[in-house]
Amino acid sequence: MQGLDWLIGAVLPYVAAAVCLLGVAARALQWQFMPKHVRWTFYPAPQNLMDQARFMAAEIFTFRAILKQNKILWIGAWMFHISMGILVLWLVFMMAGAHVAALCWIGAILMGCTVLYLILYRLLQPAAKAVSTPVEYFNLGLFLSIVLASASMYFFQQPSIEEIRQYLLQLLTFQIPVLPQAPLFLLVLFLVEALMIYFPFSRMIHMVSKYFAFHRINWGH
Amino acid sequence: MSENTNRSENSKTKRKYPFKIEHPTEEHRPETMINAMKDILNADIYKLPLSIYLDTCARCNTCSTTCHVYQTTGKVEDLPAYRSEKVRRIYKKYFSRSGRLFGRLAGAKELSEDDINSLLESAYRCTMCRRCNLECPMGVDNALITRIARVMLSYLNLMPSNFEISVNSQLEGETRNTSAIPRIAFLDTLEFLNEEIEEIVGCDMGFPIDKEGSEILFIAPVSDYMMEAETLMGNAVALNAAGADWTVGTEFYDAINYGLFYSDEKLEQILQCVHAEAKRLKVKKIVVGECGHATKTLKLFTEILCKDSPVEKIESVLEFTAHAIMDGKIKLDPSRVSETVTYHDPCNLGRMGGVLDEPRTILKACTDNFIEMSPTREENYCCGGGGGTVTMDDIYDFRMNVAGKMKADQMRSVGAHYVAAPCANCKKQIRELIDFHKIDSTVVGVHDLVLKALVLDDASQKKSDSDES
Numbered sequence: 001m002q003g004l005d006w007l008i009g010a011v012l013p014y015v016a017a018a019v020c021l022l023g024v025a026a027r028a029l030q031w032q033f034m035p036k037h038v039r040w041t042f043y044p045a046p047q048n049l050m051d052q053a054r055f056m057a058a059e060i061f062t063f064r065a066i067l068k069q070n071k072i073l074w075i076g077a078w079m080f081h082i083s084m085g086i087l088v089l090w091l092v093f094m095m096a097g098a099h100v101a102a103l104c105w106i107g108a109i110l111m112g113c114t115v116l117y118l119i120l121y122r123l124l125q126p127a128a129k130a131v132s133t134p135v136e137y138f139n140l141g142l143f144l145s146i147v148l149a150s151a152s153m154y155f156f157q158q159p160s161i162e163e164i165r166q167y168l169l170q171l172l173t174f175q176i177p178v179l180p181q182a183p184l185f186l187l188v189l190f191l192v193e194a195l196m197i198y199f200p201f202s203r204m205i206h207m208v209s210k211y212f213a214f215h216r217i218n219w220g221h
Numbered sequence: 222m223s224e225n226t227n228r229s230e231n232s233k234t235k236r237k238y239p240f241k242i243e244h245p246t247e248e249h250r251p252e253t254m255i256n257a258m259k260d261i262l263n264a265d266i267y268k269l270p271l272s273i274y275l276d277t278c279a280r281c282n283t284c285s286t287t288c289h290v291y292q293t294t295g296k297v298e299d300l301p302a303y304r305s306e307k308v309r310r311i312y313k314k315y316f317s318r319s320g321r322l323f324g325r326l327a328g329a330k331e332l333s334e335d336d337i338n339s340l341l342e343s344a345y346r347c348t349m350c351r352r353c354n355l356e357c358p359m360g361v362d363n364a365l366i367t368r369i370a371r372v373m374l375s376y377l378n379l380m381p382s383n384f385e386i387s388v389n390s391q392l393e394g395e396t397r398n399t400s401a402i403p404r405i406a407f408l409d410t411l412e413f414l415n416e417e418i419e420e421i422v423g424c425d426m427g428f429p430i431d432k433e434g435s436e437i438l439f440i441a442p443v444s445d446y447m448m449e450a451e452t453l454m455g456n457a458v459a460l461n462a463a464g465a466d467w468t469v470g471t472e473f474y475d476a477i478n479y480g481l482f483y484s485d486e487k488l489e490q491i492l493q494c495v496h497a498e499a500k501r502l503k504v505k506k507i508v509v510g511e512c513g514h515a516t517k518t519l520k521l522f523t524e525i526l527c528k529d530s531p532v533e534k535i536e537s538v539l540e541f542t543a544h545a546i547m548d549g550k551i552k553l554d555p556s557r558v559s560e561t562v563t564y565h566d567p568c569n570l571g572r573m574g575g576v577l578d579e580p581r582t583i584l585k586a587c588t589d590n591f592i593e594m595s596p597t598r599e600e601n602y603c604c605g606g607g608g609g610t611v612t613m614d615d616i617y618d619f620r621m622n623v624a625g626k627m628k629a630d631q632m633r634s635v636g637a638h639y640v641a642a643p644c645a646n647c648k649k650q651i652r653e654l655i656d657f658h659k660i661d662s663t664v665v666g667v668h669d670l671v672l673k674a675l676v677l678d679d680a681s682q683k684k685s686d687s688d689e690s
Binding site: 030031034035036037038039040041042043044045059063065066068069070073077126127128130131132133134135136138201203205206209210212213214216217218 | 577
């Protein structure tokens, strides 16, 4: 390995993982240790851990608020997040040696369709268009580019799943990695690394900020 | 609002404003606004909420479905997320790394004179009712962002004329209250109210005045002393019937705090005045009259802005009376209020103050004909005069036709004889809505009905008589 292969295949994976993990941790710690703010409770706040967990579970797993208020957006937003879950699940199974092709197919198709749906929603629905900034389109575009690059790799270069698995295992066990044969793999890898580096500094940090917005502010009393 | 445009008399450039402004700053406006934002971002009380609210809005517009202003106009300018974006652009441009690096691509935009004008109009089309926070998946509160916008604008003296006049009167005027009621007139009013109470209940259950060492200081919005005699008499009677050791102060007797709507500095100064009065009278507890924003200001900001205050507890008079009813200290006869009664949840008391059950406890004890509005409790609509906009007569059309439209529809649909609204601002707005929309209802305070329904047993009458002698 040399040049770009070495940079994207052997160095950037560690840089991206470190930036992602440390970046998320830094932001969470920054929020955790911020000075006491003005009491800004939103009533009625759930009184105990069980009620809070129930609320948060409904919010995270069903997108309760969007489901209640805007079903057209909900279909796209909820299924997009579900597609991420499916792909993560596929990755875990694949790494464990059980490549479930169906999961990969469903996840990728769902993600591609929902990202396109959300882009169109933002472009065509007047109120959504009015509040959308270039960042919204960039974020969606990043996911779309990962799906498209992966699809291109699959259709044009027939990558070996076992090669990808071995490569990722080598990374995880800090061995000198051997890149899979498919040249487009490098592009997919680069886009995923870019997403990981971008994640802690982007709006996607809502995965973490949500805890503070509800537990510390809305329910902090 | 644009049809109600005023021109500033003092302005050299004859800049137009959407409402009357006393002394607008005309020079170095963008720089001043940026410095204002710097101060706000450095203030501990906002650090956590703002760092989340300014960075994590997903632009899903779920807030648009709960905003009464947007639901009425359907204009993108009234989308809560769109309004907040005007503040975010300044933040991104001058205070965030991504904005500095990527400019407009990251949502940053250089602050122009037009942006300031547009922000001014937006900031006062929001009634800060926080209903947008009801269904926000990210927990973002656009009402706080509106408040921040208003605080920033106040650095340019861009605030409604009535805010400035009232707050100056309260902090620098001789009378030390927003309605400029002199102490002697205040004492006369108290005397009048005490006589009225005696006539109604048949014994002395009036206002104790400047009773040093009492347990409770009762403080109401001063406008109640001019407009809401029944509410105040109900407050006094409830406190007395429950056997409270209480007093009103005559050095600072106005709970109104318009600082909440536009200025942290004024908010803190007014808060300090209330606590100074509490300290002077050596009380341990403050009970706030029927007023949403005054209750919220005292309850929420005391712990962080008046840490040295000896006051141990602050509560709304609604909480006091509800607890007294539940403890059996106050007896009410529901047959005395035979008309239908509904309840308007003032935003600052309900969603933002947690006073949701108490007024219902009181009203259900006052009448057998209580009916809920729909939606109700934390989902109830703002009266349309929230965020201090009720004081702005030059946006009357906006308050009646836009901000108050949903409330008017709600009241017409419930069709109750009495609309109980325990807040001076809500009462004024609802009274105007009832007139404007020709709704067959009457607005009252919750304690107006307590006064009607109160039953005094012989023991409390005797106690009251012996206290008098």
